Amino acid sequence: MTTNILFSAAERHHPVWLPALHNTFSEFGLDFNLLIETNRPNDIHYLLHSPDGPINDFTPFANLKAIMTLWAGVEDIIANPTISCPLVRMNDPGMVEGMSEWVTGQVLRHHLGMDRHIMNNTGAWLKETSPPLARSRVVGFLGLGVLGLACLKAVQSLKFQVIGWSRTPKEIPGVKTFHGKDGLTRVLATSDIVAIILPLTKETADLINRDTLQSVKRGAVLINSGRGGLIKEEDLLEALDCGLLSHATLDVFKIEPLPVDHPFWQHEQVSIWPHISSESRPQTASISIARNIVKNQKGEQLDNLVDITRGY
Numbered sequence: 001m002t003t004n005i006l007f008s009a010a011e012r013h014h015p016v017w018l019p020a021l022h023n024t025f026s027e028f029g030l031d032f033n034l035l036i037e038t039n040r041p042n043d044i045h046y047l048l049h050s051p052d053g054p055i056n057d058f059t060p061f062a063n064l065k066a067i068m069t070l071w072a073g074v075e076d077i078i079a080n081p082t083i084s085c086p087l088v089r090m091n092d093p094g095m096v097e098g099m100s101e102w103v104t105g106q107v108l109r110h111h112l113g114m115d116r117h118i119m120n121n122t123g124a125w126l127k128e129t130s131p132p133l134a135r136s137r138v139v140g141f142l143g144l145g146v147l148g149l150a151c152l153k154a155v156q157s158l159k160f161q162v163i164g165w166s167r168t169p170k171e172i173p174g175v176k177t178f179h180g181k182d183g184l185t186r187v188l189a190t191s192d193i194v195a196i197i198l199p200l201t202k203e204t205a206d207l208i209n210r211d212t213l214q215s216v217k218r219g220a221v222l223i224n225s226g227r228g229g230l231i232k233e234e235d236l237l238e239a240l241d242c243g244l245l246s247h248a249t250l251d252v253f254k255i256e257p258l259p260v261d262h263p264f265w266q267h268e269q270v271s272i273w274p275h276i277s278s279e280s281r282p283q284t285a286s287i288s289i290a291r292n293i294v295k296n297q298k299g300e301q302l303d304n305l306v307d308i309t310r311g312y
């Protein structure tokens, strides 16, 4: 039987995603129809979804085997009351690779104090001692999932001391791991650089706030490539202004694009990235989608299922 797959995403995604999906599905030997619209929703088996696409009411799609998101974050779809089939989040090796590179780059920037020299065109010969070695710095990761763990390992390979925090206890060779409220306090208190790669859920919303920031090691750097909603922005500014934190490098914000009059733009200790730390790469992401459809058709459990009650 032919598998009907509906791609629901903004038109700007079509030129890169559709050829990649088409080629990959063919390479996997799928007998498929890849559609961008339909007047027979009952015939659709898999719906590839981006929140910017035309379909956000899934009620007419009575025979869906799964909704598969194009992106890793699911906060825009998870509470959709019309979902009545499994929801699968994106787990793309290309996205993981990109995020590992971005986080490692940000860690090295702050570790080596790169800005001081890159920005110096004053003629002043700033000869000081060399930067410390990575082994003397602690990098703490909030979130040890697909992305957080890959970033931790990339940073660990450069000999940084790495520690991590997750919802459930973890055992990772060579890594001190923590969970729970006390665990968060320990990670914040110990880390010179804190990298946040958490999903936005009811539990993690505004996780970084005036209270939790009281625990940070004085002068630490914060890097956030999870979601803007993880941080209470006014409390972050306060922590920067009073020296609790020395810098925040942010890729994600509560409102995106970040409004031009937002105080972050004027703040010398805030670096703003326009939500580009990483994204799903159609070439590799298509393989994850195809592999999962094949698994599902063989009657095996889908990979990367979202747990609606857990929130990610």
Ligand code: NAP
Binding pocket: 072, 073, 074, 095, 142, 143, 144, 145, 146, 147, 148, 149, 165, 166, 167, 168, 169, 197, 198, 199, 200, 201, 203, 204, 225, 226, 227, 251, 252, 275, 276, 277, 278, 279, 312
């Ligand atoms: P994931 O594999 O689902 O991992 C999530 C991690 O967060 C897990 O370690 C989980 O703990 C932990 N976590 C969840 N709730 C928690 C809580 N209440 N307390 C402590 N830890 C908690 O997700 P992922 O693929 O790594 O992606 C993480 C997020 O990155 C995505 O949800 C998305 O929002 C963001 N993202 C951003 C970009 C960007 O361009 N900036 C790109 C891709 C993704 P357990 O291990 O115990 O489950």
